[in-house]
Amino acid sequence: MALSAQQIPRWFNSVKLSSFITATQLGKQFQRRGKTLSHGFSAQPQMSSDNCFLPWGFKTYRTSSLWNSSQSTNSSRQEISSAQSALLPSVNEQTQKTQKIPRFDSELSLEALDDLPPLSPLQPVSEEEAIQIIADPPLPPDTFTLRDYVDHSETLQKLVLLGVDLSKIEKHPDAANLLLRLDFEKDIKQILVFLKDLGIEDNQLGTYLTKNYAIFSEDLENLKTRVAYLQSKNFSKAHIAQMVRNAPFLLSFSVERLDNRLGFFQKELELSVKKTRDLIVRLPRLLTGSLEPVKENMKVYRLELGFKHNEIQHMITQVPKMLTANKRKLTEIFDYVHNVMSIPHHLIVRFPQVFNTRLFKIKERHLFLTYLGRAQYDPTKLNYISLDKLVSVPDEIFCEEIAKASVQDFEKFLKTL
Amino acid sequence: MGSRRLALARLHGLFAVYKPPGLKWKHLRDTVELQLLKGVNAGKPPAPEQRVRFLLGPMEGSEEKALTLTATSVPSLTNHPLVCGPAFTSLKVGVGHRLDAQSSGVLVLGVGHGRSLLTDMYNAHLTKDYTVRGLLGKATDDFCEDGRLVEKSTYDHVTREKLDRILALIQGSHQKALVMYSNLDLQTQEAYDMAVRGLIRPMNKSPMLITGIRCLHFAPPEFLLEVQCMHETQKQLRKLVHEIGLELKTTAVCSQVRRTRDGFFTLDDALLRTQWDIHSIQNAIQATAPRVAVELEKSLSWSWDSRGPSSASGLENGAGH
Numbered sequence: 006m007a008l009s010a011q012q013i014p015r016w017f018n019s020v021k022l023s024s025f026i027t028a029t030q031l032g033k034q035f036q037r038r039g040k041t042l043s044h045g046f047s048a049q050p051q052m053s054s055d056n057c058f059l060p061w062g063f064k065t066y067r068t069s070s071l072w073n074s075s076q077s078t079n080s081s082r083q084e085i086s087s088a089q090s091a092l093l094p095s096v097n098e099q100t101q102k103t104q105k106i107p108r109f110d111s112e113l114s115l116e117a118l119d120d121l122p123p124l125s126p127l128q129p130v131s132e133e134e135a136i137q138i139i140a141d142p143p144l145p146p147d148t149f150t151l152r153d154y155v156d157h158s159e160t161l162q163k164l165v166l167l168g169v170d171l172s173k174i175e176k177h178p179d180a181a182n183l184l185l186r187l188d189f190e191k192d193i194k195q196i197l198v199f200l201k202d203l204g205i206e207d208n209q210l211g212t213y214l215t216k217n218y219a220i221f222s223e224d225l226e227n228l229k230t231r232v233a234y235l236q237s238k239n240f241s242k243a244h245i246a247q248m249v250r251n252a253p254f255l256l257s258f259s260v261e262r263l264d265n266r267l268g269f270f271q272k273e274l275e276l277s278v279k280k281t282r283d284l285i286v287r288l289p290r291l292l293t294g295s296l297e298p299v300k301e302n303m304k305v306y307r308l309e310l311g312f313k314h315n316e317i318q319h320m321i322t323q324v325p326k327m328l329t330a331n332k333r334k335l336t337e338i339f340d341y342v343h344n345v346m347s348i349p350h351h352l353i354v355r356f357p358q359v360f361n362t363r364l365f366k367i368k369e370r371h372l373f374l375t376y377l378g379r380a381q382y383d384p385t386k387l388n389y390i391s392l393d394k395l396v397s398v399p400d401e402i403f404c405e406e407i408a409k410a411s412v413q414d415f416e417k418f419l420k421t422l
Numbered sequence: 423m424g425s426r427r428l429a430l431a432r433l434h435g436l437f438a439v440y441k442p443p444g445l446k447w448k449h450l451r452d453t454v455e456l457q458l459l460k461g462v463n464a465g466k467p468p469a470p471e472q473r474v475r476f477l478l479g480p481m482e483g484s485e486e487k488a489l490t491l492t493a494t495s496v497p498s499l500t501n502h503p504l505v506c507g508p509a510f511t512s513l514k515v516g517v518g519h520r521l522d523a524q525s526s527g528v529l530v531l532g533v534g535h536g537r538s539l540l541t542d543m544y545n546a547h548l549t550k551d552y553t554v555r556g557l558l559g560k561a562t563d564d565f566c567e568d569g570r571l572v573e574k575s576t577y578d579h580v581t582r583e584k585l586d587r588i589l590a591l592i593q594g595s596h597q598k599a600l601v602m603y604s605n606l607d608l609q610t611q612e613a614y615d616m617a618v619r620g621l622i623r624p625m626n627k628s629p630m631l632i633t634g635i636r637c638l639h640f641a642p643p644e645f646l647l648e649v650q651c652m653h654e655t656q657k658q659l660r661k662l663v664h665e666i667g668l669e670l671k672t673t674a675v676c677s678q679v680r681r682t683r684d685g686f687f688t689l690d691d692a693l694l695r696t697q698w699d700i701h702s703i704q705n706a707i708q709a710t711a712p713r714v715a716v717e718l719e720k721s722l723s724w725s726w727d728s729r730g731p732s733s734a735s736g737l738e739n740g741a742g743h
Contacts, residue, residue: 133489136478136489136490136491137478137489151505152500152501152505152506153500155499155500155502155505156473156498156499156500161499162499165499165502165504165505168504169504170504170507171504171505172504172505172506172507172508173507211504365442365444365445365695369442400696416694419440419442419694419695420440420689420692420694421680422442422443422526422680
């Protein structure tokens with residue numbers, strides 16, 4: 006019963022997606038071919054409904070539990086719900102049907118084609134065979150959410166139990182495809198072990214992977230090289246763990262890129278090596294973010310706001326966030342603090358925390374103090390109020406200790422602004 | 423899930439917020455929505471679910487290896503919060519009479535079913551109270567203190583009496599406009615009664631009408647006015663200050679526009695920025711709910727009765743404002 010290549014598509018079309026390959030053969034072949042098939046698949050076409058190649062796709066998230074439980078030693082036929090193979094959510098490429106047919110053809114001719122079960126649904130079937138028909142509702146071939154697949158994929162289940170937020174990852178379609186194709190034992194486990202060695206705790210793995218799921222597609226050797234590079238720059242193990250936790254994409258940067266960035270910060274800020282290192286450890290996203298805002302902000306501080314270089318260095322070591330702050334907010338805060346509150350540069354340098362607070366907070370508190378007559382920011386005179394006390398303390402402490410008024414008075418005052 | 427549904431069930435109604443100056447009303451509405459979402463999504467996560475699956479396996483207690491289907495309950499992760507995401511991703515929050523960015527004051531917001539009450543409030547055509555602070559001696563292009571300077575003038579000749587006279591003139595002319603736009607025939611007895619009690623106001627679209635204006639504080643160059651008006655925009659109020667300056671044969675700009683009352687929501691009901699969280703908002707909605715119902719009922723019945731030609735008794739229980 007040699008089916009010619011042309012006949013196969015027609016036959017399959019008429020049968021509507023059920024394949025009639027024996028379970029054992031399927032098991033074995035898929036074991037062997039699984040990986041290549043899935044890669045072949047990724048270059049593959051859109052799965053249309055009359056596609057006969059759906060069963061091949063099974064492998065990639067081999068629901069081994071499902072298989073094993075439903076496998077029998079001597080079942081002759083399994084009706085595999087075709088949509089289970091649907092793990093090609095939104096793949097859009099050209100179909101290469103001709104490529105598949107020869108393989109399938111060889112497949113069929115290898116197997117006992119006389120094993121092919123009868124086509125008619127009215128044919129009587131033995132009890133054993135009837136039990137082994139899997140009639141679960143088919144999985145959708147493409148969908149916008151991973152909810153449909155999570156109960157059928159061990160990888161996804163294990164990731165959810167780790168704490169990875171799939172609802173955030175599925176917003177990136179490539180990410181969802183990647184996760185579905187991965188195999189827990191082979192790919193994911195190694196990376197998880199590597200991350201644990203680095204120092205990331207179990208309960209932190211979930212948040213880390215939610216941000217940087219792309220780490221699964223990185224080569225383990227590359228990751229090790231990058232960590233070795235950071236260690237060569239005298240970052241301690243604990244520091245590296247902290248940096249990776251706070252900037253999840255750090256390990257996805259190549260060694261040259263990391264080198265360039267460290268060099269940039271050394272040149273630009275002109276701090277000592279130890280201070281630069283401390284700065285990077287405190288705010289590792291300097292290495293992963295864009296460098297343009299940092300250059301802009303340095304120019305703003307020097308030219309527009311009029312700080313000297315050593316003053317900028319001092320402020321940055323105290324509050325590293327100033328390097329990546331929004332330029333407009335910086336200028337607004339400085340304008341209010343310097344021109345309206347009449348605070349000179351050297352006092353602002355001593356309390357750089359003002360650049361990290363919201364403008365409305367500074368305005369409200371300053372206006373309240375002016376109303377009470379307590380707005381005195383000169384350290385040489387009496388009743389001096391320092392800037393960090395003005396901005397960093399919570400409302401209750403500010404009202405009681407600094408303004409010497411009650412919180413209700415402050416609220417009443419706010420309603421008159 | 424039960425606690426989240428309960429939290430959402432109490433989030434229907436009107437509440438007032440104090441809009442600080444410098445904040446756009448849209449940003450405020452978005453901030454309030456985010457805070458409410460945070461509160462509503464913060465409930466206890468639901469218990470892990472199970473689903474029933476029929477699994478193939480050898481029957482227990484039988485000698486042969488015959489396979490049979492057994493129903494087992496297996497855990498299901500389909501509705502796990504890490505797979506579905508947060509329970510609520512948006513809430514419907516509506517805004518009543520808007521305030522522009524530089525003005526401040528009482529801003530009425532409606533959540534859920536309360537948004538239809540916003541329409542009712544609009545149709546009730548209630549008046550609003552403002553305190554307007556003016557500065558004599560300069561004129562700018564957008565009538566604000568920080569606008570482009572157009573003219574500077576002296577203001578030594580301005581006295582409190584002159585200002586009061588101008589304000590009385592303004593109030594008188596607007597009184598006439600009130601009667602005209604309310605489409606009432608003043609020859610009827612009912613209309614006359616209402617006019618005597620000062621209850622006439624237009625119940626459909628009209629230009630800005632000032633029902634009351636007086637000077638609270640006069641210390642040249644600054645002066646403080648209290649304005650009671652309807653169908654206004656804050657820009658028109660600033661223009662009013664500019665025109666008052668012109669009438670006084672000098673110039674004036676407006677430095678602050680602050681709404682102290684919007685219909686029946688006053689400054690006491692308004693929530694400050696620190697109180698924009700779900701519990702304070704729920705309490706505010708519950709506190710104002712009875713008053714809102716009563717007031718809207720009154721104004722709707724008043725508008726009904728006032729339009730009827732032969733209703734004499736209905737007017738007694740209508741108390742417009």
